[in-house]
Amino acid sequence: MLQVEQLDAHYGLFQALFGVSLRVEPGQTLALIGSNGAGKTTLLRTLAGALSARPDSICLDGQDISVGHELDRLRQGIALVPEGRRLFPSLTVREHLALAQRNGRPGAWTPERVLDEMPVLRDLLARPATAMSGGQQQLVAIARALLCNPRYLLCDEVSLGLSPLAVEEVYRLLRQASQSGMALVLVEQNVRRALNASDRYVCLQKGRVVLEGESLQANHHDVAAAYFGVETT
């Protein structure tokens, strides 16, 4: 289990997260919901080791993993699909996949399996990853993360700016990942899609958890209120 306890995060003097606590069970999908600036990306980046955390605030299967960098987290089984994809402009698709395989863990997601699941990438292997459509780039970003064979896959706004068809394809892949036993943490602007795709949800507001629960039982009025930071009566 991935457990977050009283996590704070800072950018210099600015504090972005305040005492965030949550759990993600193996194989579970958790949606992180909140308006712009709520701290969702900060939380994912902290879990992925891109931002530092104080000791004992992030535990994996009871072991403290708070202090460590992105490569450490990849080897521990936590991978991030970052907002905006962050592909290397000069690397081809093949090179992105090779790099991911080298940095990650061995497992069921091999280059063959990834290409079987995303056949469109087969014809694009020699192409610079940035010379592709947004949807294709998003597939490369997801392929790269899957090739690390994470147990916990963190997805930041993976549908942003994509066509409806590309969004369908991205969510089909995430369902495959989930069905193969991977736990997912999804940041998704579309609250309905986030709730439909998840087992549990956590709403963040100004860096604090303000609401959480089972996605199936989510009261959309309460979630909307938490999202916009308004009082419910």
Ligand SMILES: Nc1ncnc2c1ncn2[C@@H]1O[C@H](COP(=O)(O)OP(=O)(O)OP(=O)(O)O)[C@@H](O)[C@H]1O
């Ligand atoms: N590099 C940075 N330097 C300083 N402050 C930052 C930085 N990145 C984010 N912040 C601030 O931290 C807070 C949380 O931002 P974060 O990006 O985590 O929110 P978010 O919920 O992911 O929002 P969005 O949906 O807009 O991405 C915001 O107030 C934001 O302005």
